[in-house]
Amino acid sequence: NWTPAQIIEDQISRVREQVGDRHVLLGLSGGVDSSVVAALLHKAIGDQLTCVFVDNGLLRKQEGDQVMETFAKHMGVRVIRVDAEDLFLDKLEGEADPEVKRKIIGNTFIDVFDSEAAKIEGVDFLAQGTIYPDVIESAAAKTGKAHVIKSHHNVGGLPETMKLKLVEPLRELFKDEVRKLGVELGLPYDMVYRHPFPGPGLGVRILGEVKKEYADILREADAIFIEELHNAGWYHKTSQAFAVFLPVRSVGVVGDGRRYEWVIALRAVETIDFMTARWAHLPYELLEKVSNRIINELEGVSRVTYDVSSKPPATIEWE
Numbered sequence: 413n414w415t416p417a418q419i420i421e422d423q424i425s426r427v428r429e430q431v432g433d434r435h436v437l438l439g440l441s442g443g444v445d446s447s448v449v450a451a452l453l454h455k456a457i458g459d460q461l462t463c464v465f466v467d468n469g470l471l472r473k474q475e476g477d478q479v480m481e482t483f484a485k486h487m488g489v490r491v492i493r494v495d496a497e498d499l500f501l502d503k504l505e506g507e508a509d510p511e512v513k514r515k516i517i518g519n520t521f522i523d524v525f526d527s528e529a530a531k532i533e534g535v536d537f538l539a540q541g542t543i544y545p546d547v548i549e550s551a552a553a554k555t556g557k558a559h560v561i562k563s564h565h566n567v568g569g570l571p572e573t574m575k576l577k578l579v580e581p582l583r584e585l586f587k588d589e590v591r592k593l594g595v596e597l598g599l600p601y602d603m604v605y606r607h608p609f610p611g612p613g614l615g616v617r618i619l620g621e622v623k624k625e626y627a628d629i630l631r632e633a634d635a636i637f638i639e640e641l642h643n644a645g646w647y648h649k650t651s652q653a654f655a656v657f658l659p660v661r662s663v664g665v666v667g668d669g670r671r672y673e674w675v676i677a678l679r680a681v682e683t684i685d686f687m688t689a690r691w692a693h694l695p696y697e698l699l700e701k702v703s704n705r706i707i708n709e710l711e712g713v714s715r716v717t718y719d720v721s722s723k724p725p726a727t728i729e730w731e
């Protein structure tokens with residue numbers, strides 16, 4: 413029975429032994445796993461670590477700033493922030509198929525990451541936030557046993573052409589252990605205990621074609637929902653909660669005119685393993701507050717709905 417502090421000490425010496433005086437590259441997403449790897453490696457090898465954070469324009473509100481604040485400013489980690497919003501939106505233009513959108517986002521990420529990596533000299537290692545369930549899942553996928561419904565790209569999706577050796581200090585750990593490590597390493601509680609966020613981000617929460625206008629509205633709606641969940645003490649009672657952008661026009665009456673505007677759906681679930689999930693029974697007052705705020709504060713939204721579908725058959729994400 414190891415304590416988080418012991419696991420950290422053990423991994424630090426293992427990483428130092430593996431890496432020596434060479435340089436390590438890490439794709440930092442802002443999610444728990446890559447954040448914990450960043451903090452751990454920074455402690456182990458300091459400036460031999462360079463992180464690349466790709467802003468694909470499909471992140472949550474202020475996500476990029478928060479990552480820079482936490483890692484670059486407070487911890488002194490070397491982080492390169494790449495603003496690739498235009499590139500991702502260009503590549504996604506005209507595409508409505510969810511699985512194709514996932515592939516485009518994944519491939520574009522690899523391209524951007526690859527070209528950033530090429531600019532850094534003397535990198536021999538690639539660090540990844542692979543955790544034990546990822547290892548199991550990808551092993552199962554290789555033998556064809558997994559029921560692979562969606563093209564997740566958490567393991568093995570990174571630049572194969574780069575010929576870098578892998579550093580994966582979380583490979584033997586479960587999520588709750590990774591979180592404990594994160595707290596022990598001094599990462600902010602809110603970052604460590606944040607809801608999971610899919611790799612394709614808002615790209616699969618905007619139904620059909622992705623447009624900047626939609627992403628901007630959705631980011632704001634999502635931030636309002638999350639803020640009110642925190643205010644009401646409900647954020648940590650749900651396993652995942654977010655807003656979804658529905659590109660349909662629904663009527664609203666403003667003054668004496670009828671205006672046809674977009675619809676936002678709210679999704680909040682309780683689950684242990686994300687394989688099955690129950691929609692969260694949020695208080696009506698909370699839903700009312702979120703709905704009023706979204707409709708009043710966001711131009712272009714006339715209606716808010718709440719998703720009361722269980723998984724199965726409805727998945728947690730809408731795409």
Ligand code: XMP
Binds near residue numbers: 562565652723
């Ligand atoms: P579903 O929608 O399949 O989601 O019930 C189960 C969990 O997986 C997340 N999810 C993804 N994560 N890439 C990811 O990294 C994806 O393409 C993806 N699709 C779904 C989802 O947010 C939920 O936590």
